Amino acid sequence: MNFDDTPQEAAFRQTARQWIDANAPRQLHAELSKSSLGRIRLASHDIVEVGKAWQKKKFEGNWACLHWPKEYGGRGATPIEKVIWQQEEGVYGKLTQPFQIGEGMCGPTVMAFGSEDAKRRYLPKLASGEEIWCQLFSEPSAGSDVAGLRTRAEKKDDNWVVNGQKIWTSGAHYSDYGLLIARTDPNVPKHKGLTMFFLDMKSPGVEVRPIRQANGMQEFNEVYFTDVVIPDSQRLGAVGEGWSVSLTTLMNERMSIGSRLATGVPEMFEFCSNLMLEDGLAIDDPAVRSKLASWAAKSNGLKFTSYRTISALSKGERPGPENSIGKLVSGMMLQDIATYAMDLQGAAGVLTGNDEETVQGQFQQMLLSSPSMRIAGGTDEILRNIIAERVLGLPGDIRVDKDVPYNKIPTKGR
C-alpha cells in the first residue's frame, strides 16, 4: 500500500507538469484557485473564451481529450494517465467546463456509432475546442424517466424532421452541435421507439432560451425544435436503437473519475475556526465539533474511495462500483452544511448580500444551489436505485409501462 507513482506514471507526470508549467494561463491562477461551489465565473474574462484558448493550446501540445485515439485528436493515453493529467492540470481544469459534455459524452458516442467520415470531421474539432457540443436528453416531462421523452423525429425522404422541447441543456447557447435523442416510433414501447442523432445547433427552427433557476441564476437552457431538419447521415446507431446508444453516452459519463465533487467541508471548517459564538469559537463548541467531524470523515471517505478507484486504474483493472457513491454523498452534505452554517449565523444568516456576518453569503448561495446537486446527473433516488440494482443485485422496479406502446401510456395532458 503506497501513494507512489510507478516509474512510467512518474515519467508521464513529469512530462505533463513541465508542459503545464510552460503553457498554462498563469494570470488566471489566483482567480481559478478561489473556492467555487458550482459553476465557474471569472470577473474579467468570458469562461468560454479563455476555455477555448486553453483547449486549443492543449490540443496543439497533444494534451486534449488525451484518452481518445490519436487519429481523432487524442493522445491514446491510458485511464491512469488521464487521472494524472487531471491532477497536474489542477485549477486550470476548471477551464475545461464548456468542453466536458463533449469530451465525456458526445464525443464517445460519435466514436462508438458515427461513420468514419463523421469521426474524422467532428472529433478533432471537438478535441481542439473549436466546436462545442451539448447533450439534448432531458425534457420537461422526462427527467429520471428519460425514455418517456416526447420530442418527435419523423422521417421525410433522406431527412428527419424534429419537433419538441428539451430542457436542462448546459451550454446550449454557445454550443455548435448537439447530441439529440428523439422518438421515432410512438407505436412501440417507450424504450424501443427512440433514435439518436446529432445536429447543428444553428439549424433553422432551433431556439435556445435560458432558464431562470430557483437560485436566481441562469446556467441552463430550454431548447425548442420547430420543424428542424436533420440529415439521416447524422443518425447515430440504428433507428429504434436510441436507448442503447444513450446508455453508451451515460456510461461514459459515469466513467469520468477524478473530478472531485465539492462537499463544503473545507469552507465549513474554516468558517467554524473563525466564527465567534457567545461562549467562544464555534469550533470549540461540542455540538459543532460533532457535526464537523462527521462531515470531515465522510469527505475523507470520498477522497480515499477515489484513491481506490485510481489504484485499480493504475493496475489496469476495471474500477469497482465504489465510485458510484460520490455525488449521492456530496450533494446531501453540501445542503446540510449550508443549512447548519446559517444556523450558526443566527438571525443574520438570512442575509444574502456582501455582509461580513455571513462571510459574503457563501453558505446562503450554497443553500440555494445545493438542490440541483441532488438532482442533476441522476437524482439521489435514481442513484440509490442504481446502487441497489447494479451493485447489490436487488430486483429492478416493476415497470408498469414496459410493454405498453408509448402512445398508450397514460399521461397528464397529452
Place this chain on the structure above:
Amino acid sequence: MNFDFSDDQKQLRDQARKFLAEKCSPKAVRVVLDGKAPYDKELWKGLAEMGFLGVAIPEEFGGAGAGHLELCVIAEEMGRANAPVPFSSTVYLAAEALLISGSDAQKKKWLPAIASGEAIGTLALFEGKGNPAPKHVKLTAANGVLNGVKKPVPDGAIADFAVVAARTGSSGRDGDISLFLVDLKGAGVAVKSLSNLDPTRGQAEITFSDCKAEPLGAAGEGWSILTQVLDRAAVLCSFEQVGGSDRALEMGRDYALDRIAFGRQIGSFQAVKHMLADMYVSATLARSNSYYGAWALSTNAAELPEAAAAARISATQAFQHCAKNNIQVHGGMGFTWEFDCHMYYRRANAMALGLGSLSYWEDQLINRMRKKNAA
C-alpha cells in the same frame, strides 16, 4: 498509487475467511452468546495455529513478523464472523502496548505467549463513566503496588495479564499517568464478570488491592503510550467494524431477495432498496477511511492520529447503521433471538464504545485537524 492490499494480503484474507467460515459459524458464536462458555477456546487455539494471533508480532518474539496490513485483513474477517474470542483486547491493545513500550524481557515473556494462544491480555483503562482522559484515572500506583478498581475491562474475566493505567502523580497533567503490567493470576486481584451488551465479548470489573505490578514504559509516559495504543487499536477495530458492516449488509440484501410480501420480493420495493443502498454507502466510506488508517498504521506515518480518528468515526457509524437497518429489513424476524441480526447489532453498539465513544473520537479528529492546519 497503489491504495489497496497486495495479492498476498488478499490471499491471507481469503484464507482467514475460509477458516472462520468453518470454525466460527453463527452456531459456534451462539455457544458464547448463550453463556455456555466465556469464549471459544477451540477457535482461539485454531487462530494461534494459523499464525493469526501473532501476525504482527516480530519473529524474534514468536510471531509471524508479517505486519499491520496483514493484521488489518484478519481483523476484517474477525468482524465479519463476529468471532467470540478476546482478539481485540489481546492483539490490538495488550500486544500493541507491549510492542510500543515493553522492555525486552517483558516482550519475551508475553508476546510469544500471545502468539501461541497461551496468554490472553487486555488493557485496564476505564474506571466507570467517561471517555479516555487522564483525570478519570484514579487507581494509584505506589511502591510497586496498585490500588483501585477498573471497570469495564474487556475480556477481563478470562485475561491472564493486563496493561493497567495508574495514577503516579497529581500535577493535573498527562505525566501523572504511568502504565503497569499485572499478572492477573497473582495475589491482590479480584475479578467479577459484568453483564454487557455483547455477551460474545465479556466485560469485567477488576479490583486491585496492594497488587504487585511492574512498570511498562517510562514513568509518566503512560498517557502518551495509551494515546498511541488507542490510535492503533482504532484502526484495527475499524477493520472489524468494516467486516461486520459488510456482513450485516449482505444479510439484509439476502433477506430482501428471499422474503416475499405483497406478492413480490421485498427487495423490489424502493423503501427497502434505498435503505440497503444507504448501508452500502456507509460501508464504502468506512472501508476507504480504514484503508487510509491501515496505510498510516503500517508506515507509522505522522498522519496516523488523524487517519485513526476518521477511520474510527466512519467505521463506527457504518457498523451501527448497517446493523440497525439489517434488523429493519428483516422486520419482525430480525427481532427474534433465533435470527443472527441482533448479534451484529450488539457487537456494533458495544464496539462503538470500547475505545471511547463516537463523541470522543469526533473531538479527537477536530483537535488533530486543527493541529495539522496550524502546522
